[in-house]
Structures are given as structure tokens and as C-alpha cells.
Amino acid sequence: MKAGYKLPEVTFHTRVRDDSIGGPNPFKWEDKTTSDYFAGKRVVLFSLPGAFTPTCSTYQLPGFEKGFPEFKEMGIDAIYCMSVNDSFVMNKWAQSQELENVQVIPDGSGEFTRRVGMLVRKDNLGFGLRSWRYAAVVNDGVVEAWFEEPGLCDNHGEDPYGVSSPENVLKWLKGEAAEAVA
Numbered sequence: 001m002k003a004g005y006k007l008p009e010v011t012f013h014t015r016v017r018d019d020s021i022g023g024p025n026p027f028k029w030e031d032k033t034t035s036d037y038f039a040g041k042r043v044v045l046f047s048l049p050g051a052f053t054p055t056c057s058t059y060q061l062p063g064f065e066k067g068f069p070e071f072k073e074m075g076i077d078a079i080y081c082m083s084v085n086d087s088f089v090m091n092k093w094a095q096s097q098e099l100e101n102v103q104v105i106p107d108g109s110g111e112f113t114r115r116v117g118m119l120v121r122k123d124n125l126g127f128g129l130r131s132w133r134y135a136a137v138v139n140d141g142v143v144e145a146w147f148e149e150p151g152l153c154d155n156h157g158e159d160p161y162g163v164s165s166p167e168n169v170l171k172w173l174k175g176e177a178a179e180a181v182a
Contacts, residue, residue: 008115046135051093063166068101121154135164
């Protein structure tokens with residue numbers, strides 16, 4: 001994926017809160033498409049290996065969450081966190097992180113991640129298929145800037161983090177020197 005490319009159109013199977021259902025699990029299935037998330041908006045999308053994993057939960061997600069006001073000042077309408085996890089896991093992670101600004105997108109089957117070329121095997125960690133860590137600035141479904149961690153490969157021994165950090169993406173938005181692949 002690189003600047004100028006249009007995001008692939010896929011369907012995400014999400015669970016959304018519906019208080020009319022009542023009970024301890026007031027959620028219903030709702031399919032959303034790439035267009036539902038990205039059409040007519042300028043957003044930051046970031047993807048990571050998995051919900052509840054250390055770097056994702058300690059640095060990347062909280063950094064985007066806390067930095068949202070500054071991203072908004074730079075013309076960003078929404079920030080989305082995607083992972084190859086199902087909606088149940090993503091919703092529970094969002095709840096545990098007390099998210100108010102970042103919205104989660106479950107790519108449970110990895111279809112979106114595969115189609116943007118970021119699906120990797122992480123069998124060495126017992127994860128199976130997961131997303132390589134990246135971020136993007138997306139304007140009306142078209143990639144404006146792409147921030148991909150180095151070393152994309154299956155069963156990578158490390159989990160590189162820096163290029164796709166909220167700090168780096170914000171530097172790019174401000175026109176400062178920042179690492180962007182395209």
C-alpha cells in the first residue's frame with residue numbers, strides 16, 4: 001500500500017451496543033463496510049498485531065487516544081484502530097482501555113489486512129495470522145500517507161514500533177520531518 005491507493009472495499013462484522021436489547025450483553029451484529037468508515041472523512045488508521053498485546057496496549061493505542069485533540073486540530077475527523085481480532089475481543093479491549101476518541105475496527109478474518117498487503121504469520125508467538133504494524137492517513141478512502149514498520153515478514157522475531165507511532169504520524173501531519181513510506 002502507498003499514497004494514492006484506494007482502500008479495498010470489504011465488510012467488517014461488528015457488534016454494536018443496542019440498549020433496547022437489555023440484559024448483560026446488549027449488543028447486536030452490524031455489518032459495516034470500508035466506505036462506512038472512510039467515505040467523506042480524513043482519518044488516521046493504525047493497525048497492530050493484536051488487542052491486549054504489550055506495545056499495542058501500552059504505547060500505540062493510548063498514544064492515539066490521548067493525542068486525539070491534536071490530531072483533530074490537524075484536520076483529522078476520526079482515528080481507527082484495526083486488528084485481526086473479532087468484534088468481541090476488540091470491544092472488550094476498547095472497554096478495558098476506556099476509549100473515548102479512538103474507534104476500533106475488527107478485521108476478524110483478516111480480509112482487509114490481506115488486501116492491503118499487511119497480513120503476516122505470527123505462529124512463532126502462537127498468534128496465527130495477524131496484521132503487521134502500520135498507520136495511514138486516509139482521505140475519503142484514499143491513502144494520503146503510509147507508515148509501515150520495517151522488516152515486514154512472517155514470524156518476525158521482534159515487534160518493531162516507531163514509524164507507525166502517533167508521534168511520528170503527528171509530525172508528518174504538521175509537515176515536520178517524519179518517516180513515511182509513501
